[in-house]
Amino acid sequence: MDPVKTVRKAVIPVAGNGTRFLPATKAMPKEMLTIVDRPVVQYAVDEAREAGIEQIVFVTGRNKQAIEDHFDDAPELVSSLTRSGKTAQVSELADMLPTAGSVSFTRQQAPLGLGHAVWCARELVGDEPFALLLPDMISYGVRGCLAGLMDLYHTAGGNVVGVEQCAPEDTSKYGIVGKGAGVPHGFTVTEMVEKPQPSAAPSNYYLNGRYILQPEVFDILAHQSRGAGNEIQLTDAMVTLSESQPFYAHPYEGRTFDCGCKHGFIEANVAFALARDDISGLVFDSVRDMVLSHEGRIRAA
Structure with missing residues (x-):
């Protein structure tokens, strides 16, 4: 295994049904729900x-055709915007459009x-390391979480996971990693435990949906028995992979919003809206007026 082999590809799984957002996701992929004006x-x-x-x-x-359409060209729309003089929107759509052949679907x-x-x-x-991004988990910070994982990977190789700290009493909600020796941009992972009780948790660092994995994980997954949830x-x-290869963790300096749940989705909309100069x-x-009004109703009750 070459520890500095370039990570060129990223996998983004978007096959989930989004049942927690019904009825909004009855006919629309959950990944196309918008944070302000951009889909998740x-x-x-x-x-x-x-x-x-x-x-x-x-x-x-x-029922995920809308995702493919989003990352495809839309010449009729661009022509209409151009005729209307909406050059800013045309430029934004051009910036979002992937280059030919850079996006694949399976x-x-x-x-x-x-x-x-x-x-x-x-x-x-194929036979190369790859990044994995869970799209429901949205990074909010000076830069995205994956860039930090790349920094760590380039110095240490192996496999890298993104982590953040949760309240110690909340470890049973997450996959938790054990913290070992420090390395540039992170630390070594001593163990990984799925949703441990606080008394058994090795730390309060939880997996935040960003990974760099070596291709040997595919062979393991091919023979992996079903686990929690019969999945x-x-x-x-x-x-299993950690028994033969090192794992490292990069603590993200920003914040990750879990947009797979309603409160995380709403929090992300507020946070990204407050970061926009235009709105x-x-x-x-x-938001301030609504909070004050809500507090007033609670006090009156």
């Missing part, structure tokens, strides 16, 4: 491109878990 999945792609990724592999499922025919979704990308990834779990495969003032005033 666009944030993952932008983060991958910022980190130097050249090829995006989407693992899709049924199907996960059955919902067998994240590990199975990653395994479905094996032929398109093929990626964490189980990573635990931050209006949003701040509106």
Whole structure:
């Protein structure tokens, strides 16, 4: 294994049904729900491109055509915008459009878990290390989380995971890693435990949905038994891989919003709106007034 082999490809699994957002996701992929004015999945792609990724592999499922259309050219729309003199929108669409051949799609025919979704990308990834970004988890900071993982990977090689700290009493909600010796941009991972009780957790560092993995994980996933939820779990495969390869963790200096749940989705909309020069003032005033009004109703009750 070459520890400094370039990471060129990223896998983004988008096959989930999004049942927690019904009825909004009845006819629209959950990944196309918008954070302000950009779909959730666009944030993952932008983060991958910022980190130097050249090829995006989407693992899709049924009713995901809108994602493919989003990353395709729209000549009729561009022509209409051009005729209307909306040059800023034309430029923004051009910046978002992937270069020809840089995006691929493969199907996960059955919902067998994240590990199975990653395994479905094996032929398109090939025998090289790859990044994995869970699109529901949106990075918010000076730069995306994957760029930090790349920094660590370039110095240490091996496999790298993104982590953040949760409240010690919340470890049972997450995959948790054990913290070992420090390395540039992170630390060594001593163990990985799925949703441990606080009394058994090796730390309060949780996996935040960003990974750089070596291709040997595909062979493990091919024979991985089903785990929690009767699904093929990626964490189980990573635990097996860690028996023969090192794992490192990069603590993200920003914040990750879990847009797979409603409160995280709403928090992300507020945070990204407040970061926008064009609408931050209006949003701040509106949110402040709503909070004060809500507090007043609580006190009156």
